Amino acid sequence: MKFLVLVVAVLYSTAAFSEQKVDLEVNMKNTGLAYKNTVQAVSLDDFNKAIDKFIALVENSKKATFHKEAKMSLKGLDKVIAQAKLAKKLANERGLDAAKPALKNIDDLRKEYHKLHEPPGFFDLLFGN
Numbered sequence: 001m002k003f004l005v006l007v008v009a010v011l012y013s014t015a016a017f018s019e020q021k022v023d024l025e026v027n028m029k030n031t032g033l034a035y036k037n038t039v040q041a042v043s044l045d046d047f048n049k050a051i052d053k054f055i056a057l058v059e060n061s062k063k064a065t066f067h068k069e070a071k072m073s074l075k076g077l078d079k080v081i082a083q084a085k086l087a088k089k090l091a092n093e094r095g096l097d098a099a100k101p102a103l104k105n106i107d108d109l110r111k112e113y114h115k116l117h118e119p120p121g122f123f124d125l126l127f128g129n
């Protein structure tokens with residue numbers, strides 16, 4: 001009987017944790033820090049730890065609720081993950097310098113997809129553009 005109660009408790013707690021909402025703002029700040037650590041890594045070990053954390057945080061961001069342009073946002077996150085995995089592959093095969101173009105692409109994607117979530121400017125509100 002105790003075993004059954006324990007199993008039921010574990011199942012409910014697992015479901016509760018898996019359904020928690022992602023605080024996108026906090027997650028993105030942590031993602032930015034992980035990206036910074038990736039770019040500044042001087043050893044392959046540090047790079048791999050940072051890029052793995054970065055990928056995990058971006059994957060977690062996909063669970064967030066996007067209030068506008070959700071499909072585009074998820075597409076952008078998938079592109080970022082692909083570039084991060086490419087950067088990791090290149091770094092491990094050819095060295096840290098080989099990963100720099102893929103890391104630059106991640107920053108370019110960040111800039112591109114963050115535009116989807118910028119609040120409208122004064123003139124956009126005034127003239128309805």
